[in-house]
Amino acid sequence: MPELPEVETIRRQLAPRVEGRVLRELRIDDARWTMPLPPAEVEAAVSGRRVERLGRRGKYLVWQLEDDVHLVMHLRMTGTLLLDPPEGTPYARVHFALDDGARLLFCDPRRFGTGELARSSEELAAFFAARLGVEPLGDEFTAERLRELARGRRAPVKAFLLDQRRIAGVGNIYADEALFRARIHPLRPAGALRPAQLSALRESVVAALTAGIAAGGATIDDFRHADGVRGSFQHEFLVHRRAGEPCPACGGAVRKMVAAGRGTYVCERCQPRPRNLTLR
Ligand SMILES: [Zn+2]
Numbered sequence: 001m002p003e004l005p006e007v008e009t010i011r012r013q014l015a016p017r018v019e020g021r022v023l024r025e026l027r028i029d030d031a032r033w034t035m036p037l038p039p040a041e042v043e044a045a046v047s048g049r050r051v052e053r054l055g056r057r058g059k060y061l062v063w064q065l066e067d068d069v070h071l072v073m074h075l076r077m078t079g080t081l082l083l084d085p086p087e088g089t090p091y092a093r094v095h096f097a098l099d100d101g102a103r104l105l106f107c108d109p110r111r112f113g114t115g116e117l118a119r120s121s122e123e124l125a126a127f128f129a130a131r132l133g134v135e136p137l138g139d140e141f142t143a144e145r146l147r148e149l150a151r152g153r154r155a156p157v158k159a160f161l162l163d164q165r166r167i168a169g170v171g172n173i174y175a176d177e178a179l180f181r182a183r184i185h186p187l188r189p190a191g192a193l194r195p196a197q198l199s200a201l202r203e204s205v206v207a208a209l210t211a212g213i214a215a216g217g218a219t220i221d222d223f224r225h226a227d228g229v230r231g232s233f234q235h236e237f238l239v240h241r242r243a244g245e246p247c248p249a250c251g252g253a254v255r256k257m258v259a260a261g262r263g264t265y266v267c268e269r270c271q272p273r274p275r276n277l278t279l280r
Helices: 004-018 039-046 121-129 143-150 157-162 172-182 195-214
Strands: 022-028 049-057 060-065 069-074 080-083 092-098 103-107 114-118 255-259 262-266
Touching: 004 049, 004 060, 004 080, 004 195, 022 039, 039 069, 039 114, 069 121, 114 121, 143 157, 143 195, 157 172, 157 262, 172 195, 172 262
Parallel strands: none
Antiparallel strands: 022 049, 022 092, 049 060, 060 069, 069 114, 080 103, 092 103, 255 262
């Protein structure tokens, strides 16, 4: 699934092409994309409006349109947003036509991606307040804030990082990479981390996300850039998907385990397992 760096990569590629242009027409071919709103209602609300800004919050892409109208997209598992794609590109669900002739296609084989409408800044703020916590690349993501979020949490820190209502935009890849960088075991309870560990974790989340953005995101399954190119961060993973390979820090073997119900990669020499946990 695209995580924050993948969505930010798309945003950075598309923003110069769409900002200031008029979204001449939005055509939705799949009613599931806008549920529970009917597609025609969303099409009518956004078509013909100038794009003031293409923003991002967590893993959401936000089209800020004139008159305080916002189209909020989530790519989910397999969504890609392609600029001027070839004719006959499969799995098209939504078509964007801009006033300069550029076309954007939202393709999504598994059809989990969503498009939602916010008709005011207040509605947009309420939408995100109900779904997302702190933005990890924003100024508000401080060590102190992370301490507050973790306080009293018995959940494993991996699950804590994946919870979008606490920290927005971190998924399975970047959680593994951040925990390795911080030398913290994924099963350690979030609330049991010491202040120094939480500071290291904050730094590591930022560093992992920043490295991902610098590499144009990671392509494991379907993620593509707006021009169809694959991201390259999968070649730079420190531990994620590297089971059996040597740890880049100590040379010990990276192993795969399950944490928060997800395949999780760890070097248990660098990230010592909490003593009260037995091997599964
Ligand atoms: Zn190691």
